[in-house]
Amino acid sequence: MAVLGGLLLLLALLLLLVAGLYCCYVRRVHAAYDHIPGAPRESFLLGHLPIFWRMMKKQEFLHDLFLEWTKKYGPIIRVNAFHRVSVLILSPEGVKEFLMSPEYPKDRLVYGRIFNLFGVRFLGNGLVTDRNYEHWHKQRKVMDPAFSRTYLIGVMETFNEKAEELMEKLEEKADGKTEFSMLTMMSRVTLDVIAKVAFGLELNALRDDRTPFPHAVTMIMKGMTEMRIPFVKYMPGKQKMIKEVQESVRLLRRVGKECIEKRREAIQSEKEMPTDILTQILKGDALEETRDDENILDNFITFFVAGHETTANQLSFTVMALSQHPEIMERVQAEVDEVLGAKRDIEYEDLGKLKYLSQVLKESMRLYPPVPGTVRWTGKETVIEGVRIPANTTLLFSTYVMGRMERYFTDPLCFNPDRFRKDAPKPYYSYFPFSLGPRSCIGQVFAQMEAKVVMAKLLQRFEFQLVPGQCFKLLDTGTLRPLDGVMSDGKLSLAMHRAAALFSPEVTERPSAAASCTLQRRTVSPCSLSQTHRCPLGSQPGAQVRAAPRREGTHGKVHSQILAVPEPSPCSDGWQLQVSLIRAVNSAYSFWIVAQSFHVCEEFPVGFLSSFLC
Ligand code: HEM
Ligand SMILES: *[C@@H]1O[C@H](CO)[C@@H](O)[C@H](O)[C@H]1NC(C)=O
DSSP states (O other): HHHHHHHHHHHHHHHHHHHHHHHHHHHHHHHHHHHHHHOOOBHHHTTHHHHHHHHHHOOHHHHHHHHHHHHHHEEEEEEEEEEEEEEOOOOOOHHHHHHHHSOOOOOOHHTTTTTTTTTTTTTOOTTOOOHHHHHHHHHHHGGGGGOOOOOHHHHHHHHHHHHHHHHHHHTTTTTTEEEEEEEHHHHHEEEEHHHHHHOOOOOOTTOTTTHHHHHHHHHHHHHHTTTTTTTGGGGGGGGGHHHHHHHHHHHHHHHHHHHHHHHHHHHHTTOOOOOOOOHEEEEEEHSSSSSHHHHHHHHHHHHHHHHHHHHHHHHHHHHHHHHHHHHHHHHHHHHHHHHHOSSSSHHHHHHHHHHHHHHHHHHHHHHSSSSSSEEESSSOOOTTTEEEEEEEEEEEEEEEHHHHHTTTSSSSSSGGGGOOOOOSOOOOOSTTTTTOOSSSSSTTHHOOOHHHHHHHHHHHHHHEEOOOOOBOOOOOOOOOGGGGGGGGGGTTTTHHHHHTOBBBBSSOOOOOOSSEEEEEOOOOOOOOOOOOOOOOOOOOTOOOBBOOOTTTTTOOOOSSOOOOOOOOOOOOOOOEEEEEEEEEOOSOOOEEEEEEEEEETTOOOOHHHHHHHH
16 A cells, blocks of 8 residues: 555656656747747747637637737747747748748648548648658659640640539529539539549539549548547547548549559550649659659649649639629629630630739739648748747748738738739739749649639629628638647648638638528529629728628629620521529528520620620
């Protein structure tokens, strides 16, 4: 008995000693970083974590807090959590130094966490997560040709085909009853595109939402959000979800494997091969002494994860922003009409002419970057903006915050595509939705071509409008893990993509997964349509927007810009003009889309119709 008591006492003393030593260590860490400005710590050990936890509970977006902080504490800010200190860098000087150089690797803790997903190999050492410069560089060099402009021009056909399918789907839903999610539709089209272009796979996510592959991708995205919940692995209520996520990752890897084997056979029998991403990956692998099939599969998954939801979010945000700014919508529609008219297939040359649309897409990513930031690690001491940043520190970057800072953008909360006019000064290391430097997005041009094709077709045929009384707010749906409250922002970027795209009224309840809409087909004379309201952007960070009330019977002007009217021509079997009303009904977000679908002789530019009718 006495022995046991003694042992227990010893154990207690030992614990006390360890706790004491740990506290001393934390104190030393504090001392090493406390010269860096930052919000007061709420607790000695937890640091700023309690603040993050409270925000997460309220479904608030962590980057909005950073935006507040930078107003008080400047562009270099310290963030404490236990013995770890990260430094938020919101200065162009810092962005340039750390992102443009290969010297600062991605942070191990953040990116290492997605090597596996619930124990199943996930992104592994794929292009996004690879932290070894040599290995990454080899992979990147091998894949670059698949993203060259010349190759991408050939991909226009696929962009057109899939975007056209989306348009068909949208019109199909116009029955006034069917509820659907805009973000989901965008995700499906981008998923179909990446599968086809990168790996030659016809997924048909748009046509058939029951096929297992798209579902698996959705589950994986969900898994990436859920894994941020502390101890989720041990929660009985989550076991089913975890199993499904694991199964989904395995399914993706299995499909990838089949896909790779097929392609290898084809290469061997010397059939003609597309220069797609898969061919590039296999070529690269053939140069290696040892084949690394697992690494190839890492990249297979990486492209699905990195290449579809990002673009889908950008598209959804752009639809939202345009709905809020009728005058901008009108201008971009006019451009689309001028460049495309009623043309169905968009050509590569057309993309260059859609200048204002490019500006709109860029501006949309300034306020709503699908990937809000990135994370680096520095192994050496650096001085930025006169602040000494110690070696061995995690660095956080946020294009979301910098895009909303008055210091870098005048009237930052105002959605104004003219900021990106050709003759306007370029943002100086304060805007990086695709990141910057060696680790910037390989799919940037790809994504912007795809986004333009989809948006141009959408604008050519549909009109959007907000339902009255809505309040829009960016949401971070994920629950961050306590130990990495701050880190999880960078986490990736990828986990946050989906979060950032949710719009929700300003409520505390959990947002529903995505906006749902119903479509209704209607015949309305365009003459009765007149533009009514503008939606001022709220002054709150987080861009809460309240739309003005929708007046009865007005659905927005349809193509006010009348193009050169051709001679009224003998289009003998006549034409019909249909204006469909798409209504979004959902507590999370909703808007009206007035859709036009034309069954016309192809020669007539869109503007002709409205002018004729009126
Ligand atoms: C609007 C759409 C997109 C946005 C906003 C976006 C944004 C980004 C960002 C910010 C990074 C850096 C991530 C980090 O620092 O951890 C990145 C990397 C990457 N993205 Fe994208 N991306 C988009 C579309 C795409 C597409 C369509 C593809 C594939 C076809 C793609 C493939 C990749 C890959 C492979 C990387 C890793 C690059 C490397 O480290 O070498 N992305 N993207
Ligand atoms: C940084 O870490 C390395 C290795 O982990 C170590 O050798 C070095 O002393 C550390 N530097 C500082 C300033 O803590």
